[in-house]
Amino acid sequence: xxxxxxxxxxxxxxxxxxxxxxxxxxxxxxxxxxxxxxxxxxxxxxxxxxxxxxxxxxxxxxxxxxxxxxxxxxxxxxxxxxxxxxxxxxxxxxxxxxxxxxxxxxxxxxxxxxxxxxxxxxxxxxxxxxxxxxxxxxxxxxxxxxxxxxxxxxxxxxxxxxxxxxxxxxxxxxxxxxxxxxxxxxxxxxxxxxxxxxxxxxxxxxxxxxxxxxxxxxxxxxxxxxxxxxxxxxxxxxxxxxxxxxxxxxxxxxxxxxxxxxxxxxxxxxxxxxxxxxxxxxxxxxxxxxxxxxxxxxxxxxxxxxxxxxxxxxxxxxxxxxxxxxxxxxxxxxxxxxxxxxxxxxxxxxxxxxxxxxxxxxxxxxxxx
Numbered sequence: 001x002x003x004x005x006x007x008x009x010x011x012x013x014x015x016x017x018x019x020x021x022x023x024x025x026x027x028x029x030x031x032x033x034x035x036x037x038x039x040x041x042x043x044x045x046x047x048x049x050x051x052x053x054x055x056x057x058x059x060x061x062x063x064x065x066x067x068x069x070x071x072x073x074x075x076x077x078x079x080x081x082x083x084x085x086x087x088x089x090x091x092x093x094x095x096x097x098x099x100x101x102x103x104x105x106x107x108x109x110x111x112x113x114x115x116x117x118x119x120x121x122x123x124x125x126x127x128x129x130x131x132x133x134x135x136x137x138x139x140x141x142x143x144x145x146x147x148x149x150x151x152x153x154x155x156x157x158x159x160x161x162x163x164x165x166x167x168x169x170x171x172x173x174x175x176x177x178x179x180x181x182x183x184x185x186x187x188x189x190x191x192x193x194x195x196x197x198x199x200x201x202x203x204x205x206x207x208x209x210x211x212x213x214x215x216x217x218x219x220x221x222x223x224x225x226x227x228x229x230x231x232x233x234x235x236x237x238x239x240x241x242x243x244x245x246x247x248x249x250x251x252x253x254x255x256x257x258x259x260x261x262x263x264x265x266x267x268x269x270x271x272x273x274x275x276x277x278x279x280x281x282x283x284x285x286x287x288x289x290x291x292x293x294x295x296x297x298x299x300x301x302x303x304x305x306x307x308x309x310x311x312x313x314x315x316x317x318x319x320x321x322x323x324x325x326x327x328x329x330x331x332x333x334x335x336x337x338x339x340x341x342x343x344x345x346x347x348x349x350x351x352x353x354x355x356x357x358x359x360x361x362x363x364x365x366x367x368x369x
Contacts, residue, residue: 026153026154026157028154028310028311028313028317029154029155029157029158029161029313030157030158030161031317032158032161032313032316032317033157033158033159033160033161033162033164033165034161034165034169035194035198035316035317035320036066036158036162036165036198037161037162037165037166037169038165038169038191038194038195038198039195039198039199039202040062040066040166041166041169041170043062044058044059044062044166058166059163059164059166059167060163062162062166063159063162063163063166066159066162067155067159173191182331186327186331189327189331190324190327193292193323193324193326193327194320194323194324196292196293196323197288197292197294197319197320197322197323198316198320200287200288200289200290200292200294200299200319201288201315201316201319201320203287203288204283204284204285204287204288205239205240205284205315207283207284207287208239208279208280208283208284208287209236209237209239209240210236211279211283212235212236212239212245212246212276212279212280212283213232213233213235213236213237213239213246214232214236215272215275215276215279216231216232216235216236216246216249216250216272216276217229217231217232217233217235219250219253219268219269219272219273219276220232220249220253220269222268223253223257223262223265223266223268223269223272224257224262224265225253225256225257225269231249231253232249234249235249235250235276239280241312245277245280246273246276246277247273247277250269250272250273250276250277251273253269253273254266254269254270254273257269281300284299284303284315285297285299285300285303288302288303288319292319292323294319294322294323294326298322298326299319299322301322302318302319302320302321302322302323303315303318303319304318305318305321305322306318306319306321
């Protein structure tokens with residue numbers, strides 16, 4: 001019997017591993033659909049009673065609404081970013097490079113004295129960096145164009161999984177509660193932690209967009225870049241795209257200021273570009289940790305680890321995995337503490353002597369005046 005039982009366990013495990021290995025390349029969009037369904041399900045449950053007989057269409061309406069309000073703008077601004085990079089690469093940068101070389105050779109004139117900040121080796125290094133940056137940008141654009149079919153497939157899987165999770169998510173949750181190896185209270189804590197983490201991730205993205213857009217708008221106005229308001233709005237929208245962010249706007253403004261002869265403004269804009277770029281690493285973990293009671297360092301590690309492992313969607317999946325890890329440690333600590341309390345000798349549980357109780361007033365113990 002033991003041999004048959006172990007053989008059954010091995011076969012079942014092998015079948016599950018084979019299935020997940022087979023769908024490993026499409027697990028990310030399906031997981032994203034599940035996370036969005038977990039986030040939208042409370043709102044969907046509130047909307048259902050108001051639609052009456054049409055409540056069965058709520059999952060479909062929420063799926064199309066999510067795609068229209070979230071995915072389509074994301075695709076639109078990604079295309080705009082690609083076009084901006086193409087236009088940036090197509091420009092004639094000869095005069096700008098010549099002016100920059102002259103700036104390095106002639107130096108800066110301060111009170112009649114010329115201070116040189118570069119030489120032939122520095123000029124050659126800057127030219128190599130410029131060539132590598134142009135090559136990287138061209139490769140990046142080409143890679144995004146090549147990845148378009150895969151993105152369409154991921155979008156389709158995201159929409160389908162979101163619909164079915166919204167429609168049948170209640171059954172799945174009840175099934176997971178019934179077969180969960182953890183106690184019911186720990187399972188509820190796990191689901192609550194995941195939902196809080198997804199909410200925190202979305203709030204972190206929105207807060208980052210507001211902060212980076214505001215800082216970019218302020219810097220563009222201070223250093224006199226034309227169309228500062230439109231560029232600030234574009235920077236806020238581009239901040240939604242991980243690994244891209246506000247760089248096209250801030251670096252483009254720096255190059256523009258330098259090309260038009262505003263060297264001081266270009267240096268200031270370059271410093272602002274660094275500050276705006278680093279603000280993402282401060283605002284997003286802070287909002288994530290404040291929404292989920294997770295330490296900012298763990299939230300930051302989850303975001304960067306998720307980006308490294310899953311790509312752009314790691315902004316959502318990374319913190320969720322970090323929250324599950326924190327839940328694992330927290331529940332184990334509570335369980336270990338409960339076991340220690342249960343197995344501790346009675347002499348170690350409470351060695352203190354309780355204070356004497358105050359006698360109640362009566363004929364033998366009248367109340368004090």
